[in-house]
Amino acid sequence: MITIALSKGRIFEETTPLLAAAGIRALEDPESSRKLILLTNREDVRLIIVRATDVPTYVQYGAADLGIAGKDVLDEHGGEGMYQPLDLKIAKCKMMVAVREGFDYEASIRQGARLKVVTKYVKAAREHFAAKGMHVDLIKLYGSMELGPLVGLADAIVDLVSTGNTLRANSLKAVEEVGDISSRLIVNQASLKLNRAQLQPILDAFASAIKK
Ligand code: ATP
Ligand code: PRP
Numbered sequence: 001m002i003t004i005a006l007s008k009g010r011i012f013e014e015t016t017p018l019l020a021a022a023g024i025r026a027l028e029d030p031e032s033s034r035k036l037i038l039l040t041n042r043e044d045v046r047l048i049i050v051r052a053t054d055v056p057t058y059v060q061y062g063a064a065d066l067g068i069a070g071k072d073v074l075d076e077h078g079g080e081g082m083y084q085p086l087d088l089k090i091a092k093c094k095m096m097v098a099v100r101e102g103f104d105y106e107a108s109i110r111q112g113a114r115l116k117v118v119t120k121y122v123k124a125a126r127e128h129f130a131a132k133g134m135h136v137d138l139i140k141l142y143g144s145m146e147l148g149p150l151v152g153l154a155d156a157i158v159d160l161v162s163t164g165n166t167l168r169a170n171s172l173k174a175v176e177e178v179g180d181i182s183s184r185l186i187v188n189q190a191s192l193k194l195n196r197a198q199l200q201p202i203l204d205a206f207a208s209a210i211k212k
C-alpha cells in the first residue's frame with residue numbers, strides 16, 4: 001500500500017489534477033468528510049489528510065511514502081529522511097517581510113534599530129536577517145502574523161504573500177522578498193529504495209503533469 005500525505009485546502013485542490021495524471025482519484029472529498037484516511041480508486045494507494053506543517057513529519061518517519069508540502073514548511077522542518085525530487089509548481093507565493101504602511105523600514109535599518117519580527121517561519125527569517133547583517137528579535141506565532149504590527153507586538157512580519165489582499169486589508173506593505181515558495185513532492189528515503197517499482201510510475205506521472 002502506498003500512503004500519500006496531503007493537507008486539505010489549496011494543496012489538496014491543486015494536487016488533484018496531478019493525482020489524476022497518475023490515475024489516482026480520492027473516493028471522498030476531505031472538505032466534507034471527517035475521515036483522515038481516504039481510499040482511492042486504486043486499491044494500492046491511500047491518502048492521509050494532515051496539517052500542512054505535519055506532512056514532512058509523516059514522510060520523515062515513513063508513516064507516509066509520499067507527501068506534498070510547501071517549501072516554507074520543508075525549510076522549517078529541515079527535510080531529514082526524505083528526498084525532494086520534484087517542484088510541483090503549485091501553491092505558489094512569496095515569503096516577504098512586511099511592515100505597517102507608515103513605517104519606514106529602510107530608515108530603521110539605516111539607523112541600526114533592532115526590529116521585533118513576528119513569524120511562523122523562524123528559521124527562514126533568522127537566515128534572511130542574518131544574511132543582511134541585521135539584528136532582530138524573532139517572536140514565533142502560529143498564524144495571523146498580520147496582527148502583530150497592528151497591536152504593538154512587532155515592527156515587522158515575515159509571512160507568505162500571494163495577491164497581497166491580506167496585507168492591504170490590514171494596512172501593511174511588503175518591503176522585502178525572502179524567497180519564492182511553491183510545493184514539493186517529498187519521498188521517504190527508505191520507501192523509495194524498497195518500493196521503487198510502485199513509486200516510480202507515480203513520480204513520472206507527476207513530473208509530466210507539472211505546468212511549465
Ligand atoms: P497549518 O494548517 O499547518 O498551519 P496552513 O494553514 O499554512 O498550515 P495552508 O494554508 O493550506 O496551510 O497552506 C499550505 C501551503 O500552501 C503553505 O505551506 C504554503 O506553501 C502555500 N500557501 C500558503 N498561503 C498561500 C497563498 N496565499 N497562496 C499560495 N500558496 C500559499
Ligand atoms: C496565507 C498567508 C497570508 C495569506 C496571503 O494565509 O498566511 O495570510 O495567505 O495571501 P494573499 O496575499 O493572497 O492575501 P492562508 O490564506 O493560508 O490562511 P491561513 O494561514 O489562516 O491558513
